[in-house]
Every structure is written in C-alpha cells, then in structure tokens.
Amino acid sequence: MCNILKDILQNITLGDPLLYKNMAVFPIISGELTDLNYLTLDEALEQEKITFEEVSEAGRINCIKAINKGPEMVLILDGEELVGAKQNRIINVSILVPGKTTLEIPVSCVECGRWSYRGRDFRSKREHAFYRLRSDYYEDIQRSLKERGEYATDQGKVWNYIRAGARAHSVHSPTMAMSDVYEHTTHSWQEYVSSFRPIKGQTGFLVMLNGVVAGIELFGKSETLKKVFEKLMKSYAFSAMDASKPSQKYTFAKETAIEFIKAINSSEMETRPSIGLGEDIRFEEKDLIGAALVFEENPLHICAFRM
Numbered sequence: 001m002c003n004i005l006k007d008i009l010q011n012i013t014l015g016d017p018l019l020y021k022n023m024a025v026f027p028i029i030s031g032e033l034t035d036l037n038y039l040t041l042d043e044a045l046e047q048e049k050i051t052f053e054e055v056s057e058a059g060r061i062n063c064i065k066a067i068n069k070g071p072e073m074v075l076i077l078d079g080e081e082l083v084g085a086k087q088n089r090i091i092n093v094s095i096l097v098p099g100k101t102t103l104e105i106p107v108s109c110v111e112c113g114r115w116s117y118r119g120r121d122f123r124s125k126r127e128h129a130f131y132r133l134r135s136d137y138y139e140d141i142q143r144s145l146k147e148r149g150e151y152a153t154d155q156g157k158v159w160n161y162i163r164a165g166a167r168a169h170s171v172h173s174p175t176m177a178m179s180d181v182y183e184h185t186t187h188s189w190q191e192y193v194s195s196f197r198p199i200k201g202q203t204g205f206l207v208m209l210n211g212v213v214a215g216i217e218l219f220g221k222s223e224t225l226k227k228v229f230e231k232l233m234k235s236y237a238f239s240a241m242d243a244s245k246p247s248q249k250y251t252f253a254k255e256t257a258i259e260f261i262k263a264i265n266s267s268e269m270e271t272r273p274s275i276g277l278g279e280d281i282r283f284e285e286k287d288l289i290g291a292a293l294v295f296e297e298n299p300l301h302i303c304a305f306r307m
Contacts, residue, residue: 002269005281005292008033008299009265012218014206017252020195022211023240024252025233028204034220034298038073038096040227041080042124050074050097052082052122055104059086059115062152064107064122071099073277075300077228078291079129079235081178082122087111088177089122090129090158092141093151094293094301096277103276106151108137112159113175125179128235131207131214133161135305138289142282151275168242185238192237198222198229204302205229206257207236210243211250213260216290218302263288264304 008030015027044050049070055063064085068074074097081090089107097103110129128134137153144152165181166173169188173180182189198205203225204218217232219225267285274280278295283304290304 002271002281004294004297004299005269005302006265008218008302009261012204012261014254014257014261015199015202017208017254018196019252020192021240021246022209022244022248022250023192023237024208024250025196026206026208026254026257027199027202028206028216028218029201030203030218031201032221033203034300036073036220036295036298036300038075038300039070040224041074041076042126043227044068044070044072044074045124052085053120054085061087061109061115061155062106063104064089066095066097066103066105068097068099068101068103073097073099075224076105077128077301078303079134080231081110081125081127081129082107083111083125083177083179084119084122086117087114087175088179090178092137092153093275093280094291094303095275096293096295096300098277101276105275108153108155108158110158110162110178111175112162113173113177125182126231127179127182128231129178130161130165131236131239131305133158134235135215135289135307136161138291138305139307142284142289145272145282165238165242182234182238185241188241189234189237192240193230193233196229196233198226206260208252208257209236209240210245210248211252211256213257213306214239215305216261216264216303218299220299220301224300260288260304260306264290
C-alpha cells in the first residue's frame with residue numbers, strides 16, 4: 001500500500017497557484033485515481049442514509065456511533081464536525097464506513113461547555129476543524145497509535161485551540177463551541193474562501209500560508225474534491241486570517257511546494273487496518289506529518305501537514 005501512495009505522489013502535476021492575501025492554493029492534477037462509488041458525509045446525512053448518535057445514554061466524550069442504514073459506502077474525513085447530541089465532535093481519522101454497518105468511531109469534543117442532549121442525533125454544519133488544530137492533533141494521534149493503538153487526541157489541547165480562536169476574535173460562546181467561532185467570523189474567512197475554486201480535473205490542493213507550506217489534501221477523484229472543497233478551504237482560511245500581516249509581502253514558490261511533496265515520498269510509512277474498510281497509512285518526516293486512507297488499492301484521502 002505504501003508503494004501505491006508513493007507512485008501517486010511521484011506522478012501528480014502541481015498547477016499555478018491561486019492567491020489571496022497571505023494564502024496560496026496550488027491545484028493538484030493526478031487524473032482519476034479510482035472509480036469507487038461512495039457517498040460523502042454530507043451527502044449521506046442529507047439522504048438520511050447514515051445517522052450518528054452517542055454510544056450509550058451516558059455517552060463517551062471520545063467515541064460516537066455511526067449507523068450506515070444504506071447499501072452505499074460512506075467516506076468520512078478526519079476533522080469533519082458533527083453537531084448535536086450531548087456535545088459537538090470532530091472525527092479523528094478518515095474512515096470508509098461499509099453499507100448496512102454500525103461502527104464506533106473515535107472523535108474529539110469541540111464544545112467543552114456542554115454535556116447534555118440537544119436532540120438525539122448529530123447533524124453537519126459543513127465545517128472542518130481549524131487547519132492548525134488538525135496539524136497538531138495528528139501528532140497526538142501518531143503518538144497514541146504507537147503507545148496504545150488508539151486514534152486518540154489530547155482533548156485538553158483541542159479545547160485550548162477553540163478557546164484561543166474565540167479569544168482572538170472576541171467571540172462569546174456560552175458552550176465554547178468551534179461552530180460559534182466560525183459563525184461569528186464569517187465575514188473574515190469568507191473573503192478567502194470565495195477567492196478559491198477547483199479547476200477542471202483537479203483532485204487535490206496544496207496550501208501555503210505566509211509563503212510556507214501548510215498542508216496538502218488529495219482525493220481519489222475530482223468529484224469528491226468538489227464536494228468537500230469549500231469546507232476544507234474554510235479550515236485553512238481561518239488560520240490564514242489569524243496569520244495575516246497586511247504590510248508584509250510573501251513569495252509562494254512552486255519549488256517549495258514540490259519539495260514538500262518529495263519529502264512525503266521519502267518519509268517512513270506505516271500501514272495498519274482502518275477502523276472501517278481499507279488501510280490507514282501514517283507517515284512523518286522531520287517537520288511534516290500525514291496519513292492516507294486506501295481501500296483495495298483505491299486511494300480515498302491523502303493529507304499531510306507541516307508541523
């Protein structure tokens with residue numbers, strides 16, 4: 001499986017970047033890498049094919065239950081947010097949920113001031129964990145996998161990111177919810193998001209903030225990217241607006257982006273069975289860390305972050 005990942009990264013094409021203020025988005029063209037049929041999280045929820053609920057009446061902060069009622073597989077991406085039930089959560093790891101299956105999935109809380117039911121099910125607000133939060137909890141998950149074989153984050157650090165985001169933008173949230181921070185800063189991050197759109201044949205992107213590589217997201221087919229593009233852009237845009245220095249000019253060198261991709265290919269990779277279908281590949285190299293989900297040689301989601 002690691003060889004499949006390396007072959008893909010060696011053969012992608014990096015397009016010219018789209019720019020807005022201190023953020024650059026390089027489109028990635030790889031060709032269609034899979035014809036596998038599956039639903040995204042938001043599609044499955046809209047079609048009422050999948051539901052999410054607490055694992056028990058009492059609930060567990062780091063675990064919820066996914067119930068796929070339809071025959072289709074459902075792709076859930078790490079960092080996607082689900083709101084409701086006893087508190088809002090983000091998914092810790094990308095998962096391909098089989099049809100007609102119930103799975104317990106690892107999550108992190110992004111609403112530290114509530115532990116009471118707000119409805120029995122979860123729903124989506126089409127939001128993703130802040131980019132910097134994701135890049136940080138990847139390190140925690142890597143450590144947890146090595147020590148305990150669990151996809152666990154440092155919950156205290158996750159809450160600290162939400163608090164810091166709320167403080168930085170003077171957001172008052174009664175339950176300190178990440179969704180409230182996004183809602184009250186829409187005017188700022190929307191300026192970035194509206195500046196970027198996927199091009200024909202694009203299957204992924206690489207983001208640079210302040211002239212430095214932030215992360216890369218790559219999918220098996222362009223259709224999937226189109227469906228999740230805006231919510232992923234929002235997560236990077238939130239970090240971009242915090243890092244922006246209007247008086248400073250930045251250089252976004254394609255060579256720097258290419259070197260980051262080469263570094264992924266030279267990293268040490270470790271493969272293990274995924275929580276759902278397929279295999280979970282973890283890798284790290286000096287100042288980068290990432291993961292990939294592959295099912296029967298079909299790449300579904302590859303992402304990496306600069307630490």
